[in-house]
Amino acid sequence: MSQIKNKKLLKAIAIQLKELRKANAITQEDFYNDTNIHIARIETGNNNVSISTLEVICKYFDMPLSKFFSRIEKE
Numbered sequence: 001m002s003q004i005k006n007k008k009l010l011k012a013i014a015i016q017l018k019e020l021r022k023a024n025a026i027t028q029e030d031f032y033n034d035t036n037i038h039i040a041r042i043e044t045g046n047n048n049v050s051i052s053t054l055e056v057i058c059k060y061f062d063m064p065l066s067k068f069f070s071r072i073e074k075e
Helices: 007-023 028-035 039-043 051-060 065-073
Strands: none
Touching: 007 039, 007 065, 028 039, 028 051, 039 051, 051 065
């Protein structure tokens, strides 16, 4: 079974993550050191991201998944 990619959604997720990271003055390196997640790969908008990974990212930014997705829907 091939992996499904919604490029528009992945790009919206990437934009929101980059904005969150920059708004909190966190570098990609610092984010990796804190979470062990390569956010740079996600921020390109080319790679699927799991819900589990998004949950860790949202917890890191103290944001519920529902709020994160509501920000995505506004785009």
